[in-house]
Each structure stands twice: as C-alpha cells, then as structure tokens.
Amino acid sequence: MSAPLLQVNGLVKRFGGLVAVNGVDFSVAQGEIVGLLGPNGSGKTTVINLISGALPPTAGSVALQGQALTGLPAFRVARAGVARTFQLVRVLGSMDCVENVQAGLAFGTQNLPQRASRAQALKLLERVGMADFAHTTASELTYINQKRLELARALALRPRLLLLDEWLSGLNPSELVDGIALLRSLREEGITMLMVEHVMEAIRALCDRCVIMNAGSRIADGPPAAALAEPAVVRAYLGDDDA
Known part of the structure; x- marks a missing residue:
C-alpha cells in the first residue's frame, strides 16, 4: 500500500x-x-x-x-503543494479578479511571465464559473462569487x-449542486x-x-x-x- x-x-x-x-x-x-x-x-x-x-x-x-x-x-x-480557502472569505478587494488569481500564481512554482500569468488566470476563472467577472473588482462581487474567486486563487498554486x-x-440549492459538481471534477483532475x-x-x-x-x-x-x-x-x- x-x-x-x-x-x-x-x-x-x-x-x-x-x-x-x-x-x-x-x-x-x-x-x-x-x-x-x-x-x-x-x-x-x-x-x-x-x-x-x-x-x-x-x-x-x-x-x-x-x-x-x-x-x-x-x-x-x-x-510544497497545499492550498486553502478560508471560513471567512479573503480576497484582495481593491484588485480585479484576474489580478487576484495572478497573486496566487505569483506564490506558485511556475514563475510565469506577465502575459502567460494573465492567460492562466483567465483559464482558472473560467474553471470556477467566473469568466464573466474577470475585470470586476473583488470587493464588488457577491459573497458566493468571492468564494469562487478564492477557490480559483487556491487552484493557481496547482495544489496536491x-x-x-x-x-x-x-449556497442556495442550485449553487450547491454546481459546487458539488465542481469539486467532483477537481478530484477527477487529481486534486x-x-x-x-x-x-x-x-x-x-x-x-x-x-x-x-x-x-x-x-x-x-x-x-x-x-x-x-x-x-x-x-x-x-x-x-x-x-x-
């Protein structure tokens, strides 16, 4: 074993x-x-x-x-490969969603140039259902979307x-169904x-x-x-x- x-x-x-x-x-x-x-x-x-x-x-x-x-x-x-979200959501309120995810990428091990970092941040936002909010300031998001943003930032670390x-x-009932499906798909990707x-x-x-x-x-x-x-x-x- x-x-x-x-x-x-x-x-x-x-x-x-x-x-x-x-x-x-x-x-x-x-x-x-x-x-x-x-x-x-x-x-x-x-x-x-x-x-x-x-x-x-x-x-x-x-x-x-x-x-x-x-x-x-x-x-x-x-x-080392551990990422997290918080019980009380922590986003960088003065930055937009792309910049929030790029902040996560900056702490990872990939060392991406600016253009590649931005492209990867956009992919991660799409992954969590936040593509339409890429340029929205984080403080203007609903609580649920702040949670999604925080998850995208955690995924930026490529965690094990x-x-x-x-x-x-x-989450309301429909959001819960979507959230469960999202976490299931992350497990299928090896997380x-x-x-x-x-x-x-x-x-x-x-x-x-x-x-x-x-x-x-x-x-x-x-x-x-x-x-x-x-x-x-x-x-x-x-x-x-x-x-």
Whole structure:
C-alpha cells in the first residue's frame, strides 16, 4: 500500500490553558475527499490552520507525501503543494479578479511571465464559473462569487492537497449542486481534498471518509454513514439525552 498523501500525527495546539486540538491523528490518501467534521468549536479550523502553516503546532507532526511540513511558514507549505480557502472569505478587494488569481500564481512554482500569468488566470476563472467577472473588482462581487474567486486563487498554486473551510456553506440549492459538481471534477483532475463542512448533502455526495472531532479530539474516522452513526458522534451533535 502506498504512503498517504497527508499524514497528521499527534497534533496538539494549546492557546494558554485552552487545548484547541488534542493529539489528533489521521491520514488522507491520494485522490480522496475527506470531510473534517464536528460541532462548532471542536477544533476543525485550527487543524486546517496547523496543516496550512497559519499556526505552529504545540506538538505533533504534519507531512505531505513524507515531506515534513511541521512548523513551516504558510508560504513554504503552499509551495510544497497545499492550498486553502478560508471560513471567512479573503480576497484582495481593491484588485480585479484576474489580478487576484495572478497573486496566487505569483506564490506558485511556475514563475510565469506577465502575459502567460494573465492567460492562466483567465483559464482558472473560467474553471470556477467566473469568466464573466474577470475585470470586476473583488470587493464588488457577491459573497458566493468571492468564494469562487478564492477557490480559483487556491487552484493557481496547482495544489496536491486542497483544504476547504466551509466552502459550500451559504449556497442556495442550485449553487450547491454546481459546487458539488465542481469539486467532483477537481478530484477527477487529481486534486486531493480535506474539507471542513456542515452541509450534510455535500458530505454524503463527495466524501470518501469523514474524520469527526469534538472538544479538540478525534472521535470517529470512517465512511460517512458509519462515522456519523458512531454513538460518540451522535452524543457530540445531539447531547446525551437524545443519543
């Protein structure tokens, strides 16, 4: 069996006396879409921040295809092949969409000249359904289109691993269908995904496995139906009286 693309071992993050992540272990295989689930405050986004280099871990390790990422700054993690979106969308509001994606390309490893960078940015915007907004200033976009722009910028890094933090939240039913189809097509192109998500329709449609957290610890890991049915997971979401 080949080594996993992502390996997380004993990950711990303390903020003073608060243990936000407590000894979390899991792996993600090449080509998988894995859901990182749990109630609000369970530590999911902190795990994403630790993997992406936005935060240093207190203890534990993160490796991408055997390459240690632990403690590396975010730009080096990105160049190693990890890209992400954010729970609170982060776009460069004063720039247009093409320039936003070109900013992502500038952090990659391709080192494209200006004309090629612009052409590649336009292709990526088309890939996420934003071709008609290429010259729109990012601050003028709707929330949903800002999410699409942020995804295009993440794809500009040509990631081996894409971290999605509630990218599908806030979509209406038709947008959700389109979003699920887009993520499925990215997987077909070889992109592995770890996604924090609360939209159960998307989890069931996309995820091969779910890693479920509560109070900073992993409480389940398996196919969606089996993992969500674990007694500890039911208690975490519904409480003891309803379990």
